[in-house]
Amino acid sequence: MLLLAAGRGSRFGGPVPKAYLPLQGRPLLLWSAERLAQVADPRAGNPLVVVVHRDDRERHLAPLLEPLLRLGDVRVCEGGDTRQQSMQRGLAAAGSAAELVLVHDAARALFPIAAARECVAAAARTGAALLAVPAADTLKSVRDGLVAATVDRTGLWQAQTPQVLRADLLARALAHAAATGFAGTDDVSLAEHLGAPVAVVPGAQHNLKITRPEDLPFAAALLAAGLG
Numbered sequence: 001m002l003l004l005a006a007g008r009g010s011r012f013g014g015p016v017p018k019a020y021l022p023l024q025g026r027p028l029l030l031w032s033a034e035r036l037a038q039v040a041d042p043r044a045g046n047p048l049v050v051v052v053h054r055d056d057r058e059r060h061l062a063p064l065l066e067p068l069l070r071l072g073d074v075r076v077c078e079g080g081d082t083r084q085q086s087m088q089r090g091l092a093a094a095g096s097a098a099e100l101v102l103v104h105d106a107a108r109a110l111f112p113i114a115a116a117r118e119c120v121a122a123a124a125r126t127g128a129a130l131l132a133v134p135a136a137d138t139l140k141s142v143r144d145g146l147v148a149a150t151v152d153r154t155g156l157w158q159a160q161t162p163q164v165l166r167a168d169l170l171a172r173a174l175a176h177a178a179a180t181g182f183a184g185t186d187d188v189s190l191a192e193h194l195g196a197p198v199a200v201v202p203g204a205q206h207n208l209k210i211t212r213p214e215d216l217p218f219a220a221a222l223l224a225a226g227l228g
Contacts, residue, residue, distance in 0.1 A: 169194075
């Protein structure tokens with residue numbers, strides 16, 4: 001399992017990187033790590049690799065090492081300048097024994113555990129899978145502040161994480177992306193670029209990605225309501 005926490009969270013702003021912001025008194029990264037441990041137990045041969053920014057190890061990650069290590073086989077590595085570079089480094093830290101690789105954003109602290117397990121099973125069958133929800137709102141194509149078109153949302157889904165790929169497929173997809181100059185905005189898009197099928201597993205609306213300041217109290221409200 002790769003828990004990605006190397007981004008800077010520029011849209012959120014503030015002095016604390018997004019992955020370390022508190023939700024009900026605990027950092028988002030720790031919420032995500034504890035949930036991942038319920039998807040695939042790090043004590044049972046499923047290492048959890050926390051991929052962090054080099055500037056965060058001492059100030060922000062160090063206070064979390066004790067509770068993280070209590071989860072089992074938890075490893076830490078520094079991420080790269082891009083998501084794909086961070087994944088490459090995380091894979092190297094995980095070793096070569098894994099058959100499946102689960103990738104998750106630390107900022108999605110409320111992902112549904114049962115659906116994530118289904119995503120693992122779907123990836124084992126298909127090669128790659130992701131959590132997603134159908135697009136519910138009317139979609140507009142906008143240019144220069146004006147609506148250019150209304151986009152038909154039929155068949156459109158919003159991608160979430162976790163996303164899971166077979167390790168051999170992910171290795172080939174990363175190599176193909178590097179060779180072709182492709183930069184995916186999520187993980188399974190690398191498999192799509194290779195032409196591999198990707199299964200969709202229904203996620204949850206409460207699986208929000210903390211992106212802006214107003215998302216944090218919303219996540220807290222979801223937890224208080226028992227929806228997270």
